[in-house]
Amino acid sequence: MTLTPRQQREIDYHRAYAAGKETERLKPVNFDVIEDDRRRPHNAFWSAYDRLLAHDLRNKRVLVPGCGFGEDAIRLARLGAIVAAFDISPEVLDIARRRCADFGYSGVTFSAMPCEALSFPDHSFDIVFFIDILHHVDIPKSVAEIVRVLKPGGRIIGNELYTHSFLQKNIRESWLVDKALYGAMKKFIYGDDRPYITADEHKIDEREFAHLENACASFDAAWFNAFVGRLVPDKSTAASRLDRGMMKLLGRSGRFAAGRVVFEGVVGAALQ
Numbered sequence: 428m429t430l431t432p433r434q435q436r437e438i439d440y441h442r443a444y445a446a447g448k449e450t451e452r453l454k455p456v457n458f459d460v461i462e463d464d465r466r467r468p469h470n471a472f473w474s475a476y477d478r479l480l481a482h483d484l485r486n487k488r489v490l491v492p493g494c495g496f497g498e499d500a501i502r503l504a505r506l507g508a509i510v511a512a513f514d515i516s517p518e519v520l521d522i523a524r525r526r527c528a529d530f531g532y533s534g535v536t537f538s539a540m541p542c543e544a545l546s547f548p549d550h551s552f553d554i555v556f557f558i559d560i561l562h563h564v565d566i567p568k569s570v571a572e573i574v575r576v577l578k579p580g581g582r583i584i585g586n587e588l589y590t591h592s593f594l595q596k597n598i599r600e601s602w603l604v605d606k607a608l609y610g611a612m613k614k615f616i617y618g619d620d621r622p623y624i625t626a627d628e629h630k631i632d633e634r635e636f637a638h639l640e641n642a643c644a645s646f647d648a649a650w651f652n653a654f655v656g657r658l659v660p661d662k663s664t665a666a667s668r669l670d671r672g673m674m675k676l677l678g679r680s681g682r683f684a685a686g687r688v689v690f691e692g693v694v695g696a697a698l699q
């Protein structure tokens with residue numbers, strides 16, 4: 428497999444990242460998001476799971492791209508799905524596999540491959556579940572591959588970082604935010620002076636998101652985090668509720684302000 432320079436940089440970054448996270452990640456997976464009846468619809472992550480939980484996943488073939496340390500893949504297997512999970516970083520996958528071995532999680536097959544060139548045959552999966560991966564990959568190539576490996580009528584569900592290009596260019600990349608405010612605020616927002624951000628990642632914008640939308644016969648998106656995760660940490664429930672309430676009022680226009688998008692699409696058939 429020939430890797431692009433970007434893919435190689437991702438592997439190198441995550442080798443060091445995995446080494447620093449070994450103790451933290453070799454712990455049991457938290458299953459609250461699939462087992463707790465008190466739902467959190469204001470939270471993008473919980474909202475993506477709400478969409479998954481609306482479907483019977485038993486014996487469904489589910490693909491988890493850029494699976495990281497395996498949490499989502501393991502949760503989906505607990506819901507009865509037959510899960511294939513992949514990541515470009517071998518060291519990250521080692522931790523995911525060891526975690527399954529240590530805690531007896533089963534039902535997931537982990538493999539190393541890039542999202543842009545999948546080794547699965549055409550029409551292999553019922554559902555693809557994206558969590559925080561699209562901002563690391565070549566979107567047109569990855570979307571084409573995902574559509575290829577989905578069965579006709581297959582479903583794409585996800586929760587991804589997003590920013591509209593107008594906001595990115597005129598506010599986030601403005602001198603005031605980039606040079607004056609960001610450095611001072613990142614510890615408050617991310618809880619860390621050196622947040623987990625690779626050299627090439629960038630939030631997907633409306634043009635990149637359109638590749639996903641256009642690949643689907645039907646598509647639905649909900650917008651989150653206009654100020655949560657940007658101006659205040661995403662741990663604040665009150666701020667998340669307020670933010671999501673505001674996004675709902677904005678409806679489709681929420682896409683101009685959102686920092687996250689939760690989506691569900693169906694390839695080659697109407698959304699039900």
Ligand SMILES: C[S@@+](CC[C@H](N)C(=O)[O-])C[C@H]1O[C@@H](n2cnc3c(N)ncnc32)[C@H](O)[C@@H]1O
Binds near residue numbers: 494519542559565
């Ligand atoms: C932000 S992490 C998300 C991991 C996981 N989805 C989660 O939510 O915890 C991004 C992951 O994408 C992987 N990755 C980066 N570029 C990739 C690519 N081109 N193909 C597949 N995986 C990639 C990284 O190794 C990393 O594990």
